[in-house]
Amino acid sequence: MLTNEIVLKVFSDYLNRDTDFEVILTSRGYTVMGFDNHRQDWNTVDYCPTPEALRDSLLNAYESFCELEITGGDRDLTATEEALLAEERYALTALCEKEAAKCSS
Helix, strand or coil: CCCHHHHHHHCHHHHHHCCCEEEEEECCEEEEEEEECCCCEEEEEEEECCHHHHHHHHHHHHHHHHHHHHHCCCCCCCHHHHHHHHHHHHHHHHHHHHHHHHHHC
16 A cells, blocks of 8 residues: 555655755645745645645656756757656656555565
């Protein structure tokens, strides 16, 4: 069974690199927050009531982070770059499932 702890473990390297996104444990559960450095304000707040929601929110944040790293914000991704990001997204999803299966057995 997928847990928040598994998701956070899988995404820990990414979260250490991306200083604009944070995962906060609130009294209601985990929330993924994104900071806009230009406006100096939080621009994304995504409440994640389930581990699957946390995984999906972090996948989206990771994809945005990688897109900005690749393009510098100056251009669109090429078809090849989009395909590579889709592969990384699939690999992270699979890793979450693999770690969850290990804990279930």
